[in-house]
Amino acid sequence: MSGSPLLNELIEALRCLPGVGGKSAQRMAFHLLERERERGLKLSKVLEQAMQKIGHCSRCRNFSETPVCAICASSSRDRHVLCVVESPTDLAAIEQATGYRGQYFVLMGRLSPLDGLGPEELGLGLLSERLAEGDVEELILATNPTVEGEATAHYLAQLARAAGIRPTRLAHGVPLGGELEYVDRSTLAHAFGSRQSVE
Amino acid sequence: MSGSPLLNELIEALRCLPGVGGKSAQRMAFHLLERERERGLKLSKVLEQAMQKIGHCSRCRNFSETPVCAICASSSRDRHVLCVVESPTDLAAIEQATGYRGQYFVLMGRLSPLDGLGPEELGLGLLSERLAEGDVEELILATNPTVEGEATAHYLAQLARAAGIRPTRLAHGVPLGGELEYVDRSTLAHAFGSRQSVE
Ligand SMILES: [Zn+2]
Ligand SMILES: [Zn+2]
Numbered sequence: 001m002s003g004s005p006l007l008n009e010l011i012e013a014l015r016c017l018p019g020v021g022g023k024s025a026q027r028m029a030f031h032l033l034e035r036e037r038e039r040g041l042k043l044s045k046v047l048e049q050a051m052q053k054i055g056h057c058s059r060c061r062n063f064s065e066t067p068v069c070a071i072c073a074s075s076s077r078d079r080h081v082l083c084v085v086e087s088p089t090d091l092a093a094i095e096q097a098t099g100y101r102g103q104y105f106v107l108m109g110r111l112s113p114l115d116g117l118g119p120e121e122l123g124l125g126l127l128s129e130r131l132a133e134g135d136v137e138e139l140i141l142a143t144n145p146t147v148e149g150e151a152t153a154h155y156l157a158q159l160a161r162a163a164g165i166r167p168t169r170l171a172h173g174v175p176l177g178g179e180l181e182y183v184d185r186s187t188l189a190h191a192f193g194s195r196q197s198v199e
Numbered sequence: 200m201s202g203s204p205l206l207n208e209l210i211e212a213l214r215c216l217p218g219v220g221g222k223s224a225q226r227m228a229f230h231l232l233e234r235e236r237e238r239g240l241k242l243s244k245v246l247e248q249a250m251q252k253i254g255h256c257s258r259c260r261n262f263s264e265t266p267v268c269a270i271c272a273s274s275s276r277d278r279h280v281l282c283v284v285e286s287p288t289d290l291a292a293i294e295q296a297t298g299y300r301g302q303y304f305v306l307m308g309r310l311s312p313l314d315g316l317g318p319e320e321l322g323l324g325l326l327s328e329r330l331a332e333g334d335v336e337e338l339i340l341a342t343n344p345t346v347e348g349e350a351t352a353h354y355l356a357q358l359a360r361a362a363g364i365r366p367t368r369l370a371h372g373v374p375l376g377g378e379l380e381y382v383d384r385s386t387l388a389h390a391f392g393s394r395q396s397v398e
Binding site (some may be wrong): 003004005006008013032033039042043046047048054057063064072088089091092108 | 208215218228236240263286
C-alpha cells in the first residue's frame with residue numbers, strides 16, 4: 001500500500017489515538033517523516049515513559065509518576081479545601097481556569113451502577129479516610145452537571161456531612177447537561193468562585 | 200497544571216501531530232493512559248523505529264526503510280509503466296483506489312521556483328536516468344490538478360518526449376484546483392482508468 005511495511009505499521013499504530021481514522025493517521029505519519037523527525041522521536045520517548053511510569057497518586061487518585069502527585073505533595077496548597085472531580089481532565093480545566101489553591105480528589109469516573117461503577121470503584125473508601133484525617137473543612141463537589149454527576153455529588157454531600165464537613169457545589173453558570181472540560185474558562189472561573197453550600 | 204510533570208510533557212509532545220492543539224493533546228494523553236496503555240506503548244516503539252529507519256527509496260524516492268522500497272523491488276509490478284506523483288500520500292491514494300500494477304516515481308513536492316523547488320530538488324536527474332534505462336514506455340503524470348501541478352506535468356511531459364516515451368495525464372474527472380489525496384476513490388479510479396495521452 002505504501003511501499004514501506006514500517007510506514008504501514010506506523011499508520012496503523014497512530015489509530016489508537018482518539019478521533020484519528022485511517023486518513024488522518026496517514027497524514028500524521030507523512031507529516032512527521034517529512035518535517036518533524038526530531039519531535040516525532042521525542043514523542044516516542046515521552047510516550048514510552050508515560051505509558052510505563054504513570055500510575056495513580058495514592059492520596060488523590062490523579063495520574064502521577066510518583067507515589068504522591070505534585071499537587072498533593074505541594075506545601076503551598078491549602079489542605080483545608082478538597083475539590084472532588086470526575087477526571088484528570090476536569091482537574092486540569094479547574095487548574096487552568098481558576099485560582100484554586102486547595103487540593104483535589106479524582107474519582108476517575110462517576111457513580112453509574114449500570115456500568116459497574118460504585119463507591120468502591122471511585123475510591124470513596126480512600127476519600128472517607130482522607131475526610132477522617134480532620135484537615136478538610138470544605139468539600140467542593142465539582143462533578144459534572146449531568147444526571148450521574150449530580151447523583152454522585154448528592155452521595156458525596158452525605159459523606160461530607162457525616163464527617164462534619166461542609167459540602168459546596170459549583171454555582172449555576174455551568175450549563176446543565178454539559179461536560180466541565182468543554183466549558184469556557186470564564187464561565188468555569190465564575191462558577192467556581194460562586195460555589196455554594198449544598199443545602 | 201496536571202500534578203504529573205511527565206503527563207504535561209506527553210501532552211506537549213503530542214502537539215507535534217498536525218491538527219492537534221492543546222485540548223486534543225490532553226484528550227489523547229488521558230485516553231491512552233486510561234484505556235490504551237498497550238497500544239500507546241506499541242505506538243511509541245513503532246514511532247521510534249519509523250523516525251530512525253525510514254529514509255527514501257533510491258529508485259523512486261518514496262519513503263522506505265530499505266535502500267529499495269517494496270514496490271520497486273517487487274517482480275510482479277510492470278516496469279513498462281511509471282506513474283509520477285507529488286507525494287507518498289498520492290501514491291497511497293492511487294494504490295488504494297485503482298488496480299494500477301506499474302511502478303512509481305515520487306517527486307516529494309512540485310515545481311515551485313518561489314519555494315526553491317526546482318528540477319534538482321524533485322530528483323528529476325534520477326528520473327531522467329530511469330527513463331534512459333529503456334524499460335519505461337508510458338509515463339503517467341499524476342501530479343495534482345493545480346497550477347503548480349500542471350506546470351510540473353508540462354515539464355515532465357517534455358522530459359518524457361525527449362526520451363521517446365509517451366506521457367499520459369489523468370482523465371478529466373479529477374476536480375480542478377483539488378488535491379488528489381482528497382478525491383473520493385471512485386472518481387480517482389475512473390480518472391486513472393481514463394488517462395489520456397498528453398498532446
Ligand atoms: Zn495526588
Ligand atoms: Zn521505490
